[in-house]
Amino acid sequence: MVASSAIALLLLQEASGSRAAAALEGIKHPDLSKFLVIGAILFIIGIAGVLTRRNIIVIFMSIELILNAANLNFIAFSRYLQDTGGGNALAGQVFTVFIIVVAAAEAAIGLGIVIALYRNRETIWVDEIDLMKW
Amino acid sequence: MILSGWESVFFWVFSIAAIFAGLLTVMARNAVHSALFLISSLVSVAALFILLGAEFIAGVQILVYVGGVMVLFLFVIMLVNVGAEETGKAAIFNRPTQVGAALVFSLLLVLGLLFAINRGYEGLKKRDADKLLVATRGREAQQQDLSAGATGVSRLTRDTERVGTSLYTYAALPFEIASVLLLVAIIGSVMLARTLKQEVSTDDVDPEVLNAIKSSEPEPTS
Numbered sequence: 001m002v003a004s005s006a007i008a009l010l011l012l013q014e015a016s017g018s019r020a021a022a023a024l025e026g027i028k029h030p031d032l033s034k035f036l037v038i039g040a041i042l043f044i045i046g047i048a049g050v051l052t053r054r055n056i057i058v059i060f061m062s063i064e065l066i067l068n069a070a071n072l073n074f075i076a077f078s079r080y081l082q083d084t085g086g087g088n089a090l091a092g093q094v095f096t097v098f099i100i101v102v103a104a105a106e107a108a109i110g111l112g113i114v115i116a117l118y119r120n121r122e123t124i125w126v127d128e129i130d131l132m133k134w
Numbered sequence: 135m136i137l138s139g140w141e142s143v144f145f146w147v148f149s150i151a152a153i154f155a156g157l158l159t160v161m162a163r164n165a166v167h168s169a170l171f172l173i174s175s176l177v178s179v180a181a182l183f184i185l186l187g188a189e190f191i192a193g194v195q196i197l198v199y200v201g202g203v204m205v206l207f208l209f210v211i212m213l214v215n216v217g218a219e220e221t222g223k224a225a226i227f228n229r230p231t232q233v234g235a236a237l238v239f240s241l242l243l244v245l246g247l248l249f250a251i252n253r254g255y256e257g258l259k260k261r262d263a264d265k266l267l268v269a270t271r272g273r274e275a276q277q278q279d280l281s282a283g284a285t286g287v288s289r290l291t292r293d294t295e296r297v298g299t300s301l302y303t304y305a306a307l308p309f310e311i312a313s314v315l316l317l318v319a320i321i322g323s324v325m326l327a328r329t330l331k332q333e334v335s336t337d338d339v340d341p342e343v344l345n346a347i348k349s350s351e352p353e354p355t356s
Contacts, residue, residue, distance in 0.1 A: 030145045033255040035182070038149045040247040042156050042175075044240050049160035051236035057165050057211055061172045064203065065156055068179055071191070079186040083269040084262045090300040093293075096191050097301065100198050101312045105319035107203045111210040112326035118214045119329065127229075 035076035042069035054125045056117075060110050067103045071096045144185055152178035165211045173204050190294040 042065055049062030078092030118124055121131075155175035162168045176199045183192035259266065301309055330347070333339050 030142050032258075033251055034145070034149075035186070036251045036255070037248065038152065038182070040244070040251065041153050042179075044244050044247070045153070045156040045160055047243065048236055048240045051239070052233050053160065055165055057207065057214070058160070058168050061159055061168055061207065064172065064199070065159060065175065068176060068195075068199075071195075072179055072182060075183050075186050075188045075191060078188065082187070084265040086262075086265075088300070088304065090296055091304065093188055093191055093297050094300055094305045096188075097194065097297070098305070098308060098312055100194055101316065104198055104203055105315050107206055108319045108323040109326070111206060112323035114210060115213060115327050124214055 032076055032080045036073060039069045039072040039076070042066075042072065054127055056114055056124045056126050056129075057111075059126065060107065060114075064103060064107070067099055071099055074099070141185060144181070148178045148181040148185070151175075152182070166208065169204055169207050169211065172207075173200050176200055176204070188293060188297075190297045 046062045046064075046066035046069060049065065050059050053059050053062065074092040074096045078089055081087050081089040081092070114124060117129065121129065123129065152175050155171045155178060158171040159168050159175060162171060176195060180192040180195040183189075183195060330339075334344065
């Protein structure tokens, strides 16, 4: 509710084009740091999911969320370097392609392990997978 | 790379959508709901990629993540059919102490990251101030001849071509290694997901193991 009303307010503000509130200037002109903050929030949501959930499949999904946050940071810095003309600006996008490849390979192997585990132990709750715990 | 006009509206809409969908991914009771919320989060992040001028990466994100990896997740959820256990009052999280510790840790990480981004970005902005000003002026001049309501993002760039070129020159060796990695992943997941019956039928089991299984249970069914 709060978020949707905030979006509606932002839309009104942009559509009318009024530049009345100087404090909203930062909201109106997102730059590199805003993308980094969004990436950090997604990263931390993923970390919290990995640390707290019981379902191993949801833990895998949280790992995908973490990798995606890293991708967002790479792309944001790539755009920043394109604008300021420093270094190899496309390295960030190339890195993102490799992260997506590694994430796909990791998901395939991890889900194969989950299927083998379910066949042998009949469980996917991580607190019940304690064969090597002492 | 200051966004302006409607670009910033799109930025806020898609970033809030990505964060909410990410939160619901972690908090949903049913694993299928988690997968669907993760798909919407990934699509929102792909929209942010388009906003940043990386159309190729956005397309790869939709094709590979949403079209490939998430379908794989949904298939595994279907095969490992235990989603019903988490409905009702069954606990979806670990023990309360673990949840509390994880939340405290996440909060500390939030504060540290926000502090680091603020401090670091101030220095970066000070270093590149004149370059950023030139880039902003250039963008404004570029957008002068666009119709009202249009943004520079609506134009297709040559992003795909440039990414392809640097993928085959700057990162040619990692590209080859990635293909080997994918081959290993294919073979590994096929090996892992095989049942004992399938292994026996292709005569891929050690005879001693086979004898041990046959002596313990007359017909291996799994």
